[in-house]
Amino acid sequence: MRRKVFIPNKKGFKLAVIIERPDQKGRFPTVLLFHGFKGYKEEPTYSELAKALLKAGIGSIRFDASGFGESEGDFDKEYRLSNYLNDSTMIYHSSKAIPWVDQKRLGVMGQSMGGALAIILASKIPEINAVVSVSPPDIFATKDDFGKKLEEWKEKGYLEIDSSRMGKIKVPYDYVLDAKKYDIGHYASKVKSPKLFILGLADATVDPEQTRAVYQAASEPKKLVEIEGMNHFYKNDPAILEKVNKYIVEFYKKPLL
Template sequence: MIRQSVSQHGLVDRGDGVRLAYARLEGKGPTVVFLHGFMSDMEGGKALALEEHCRKAGQAFLRFDCSGHGKSEGAFTDGTISRWRDDVLVLLDQRTEGPLLLVGSSMGGWLALLAALARPERVKGLVLLAAAPDFTDWGLYADFTPEQREALSRDGQVAIPSEYGPDPYIYTKALIDDGANNRLLRGPIAFTGPVRLLHGQQDPDVPWTLALEIAEKLTTQSVRLHLVKDGDHRLSRPEDLDLLCSVVGELTATIGN
């Protein structure tokens, strides 16, 4: 019988006094690491479903909040793709050991790809849900109205209404400028491990065709795409979570210790 572990919660200083909140389970490798999306956190349905799946399987697991999100410290408006990528690397380096399977949702998919490029010796596989690499390029500035572009230039940030809650999304000029320095889709994405892409075809935020582009850019030959015809951006319905846990279970078995 597998002994089910209890999640350990804590804070880790990223090196400048800003502390990042995390929760982890001890268990067998590879460690499954969940990376949340823009203005989301580690308490969402996908993160918690994965934690329960890993607890039952005796699998090591880590979830955390990037700076300015959830229970982590720091101002959200100070965040950039580079800053949040570095947050990911701090948690990987200080709170995990051995091989890793990164699970990234939306912006977390972009961060997972960047982390895989930064830690190729440790990241052995990727599961990307509605992954949104380069979204600051194709999904933000390109769609801004002239008034929003003027506000961005004048104020250094712009507020856009959100369909997922009462608070608007805040996009800063620093975020958009930094995103341009972290583009991935203009050339090959050098990763050799297995990758599984999950995407809802009713996603109003990230077009499902982007998953095809990511698959094409990845250098690995082990890529599978799961399209959910009636799935939305969140992919958080019970059947979506079952698919996610099944895919993660398959890859943890493939990667092994």
């Protein structure tokens, strides 16, 4: 069973949310899914995982961050990690009003920026029972990530990039200043629930060493999976996508089912 709803965030912007649950009656474990930088709720990373979770009897909730995709808000002003964190916190609290969501069996998952967000949120909400973080960076927007573009970004005040969802977009440098406040390894060390980290050995966007650094900083219990041939855009490789989703669903079975 799938439906789309619009839920206002703290600023009053309506967030576009997709909620999926098993067809049976009752309360179900549920996973909150967080898209990455330039990502969106319908991309295969999340839509295919939602299908795999349903087959295992697990519901899911995914949404577009404010200022992006179908959600309201000015991209220039709203697209910040801090705002995304506020949106995610609000979605978590909103899930408490959904009768079929079992709050005692709640997980989070994200990729890249979304993977970092999943860690931050779980560090602040100990009731979250399981965390999956795919290719999270340890520190955002470094020269290793963007090279000379980082200086250009600072000088111009924005970086123009292509988004499959929104076409050409100008990401303000304020995004960098905000994101740099977050040391993901620090937050990972505070998460007590089980954690699964997945990285792609062919990832040229987030260096695998960054994800390994987050994993090393994380507290137990934790697990790291490294996948040969997986790049940052594994959503475009059906075989890799299926492999990643199998690891994720299998991981969730113990803490959520």
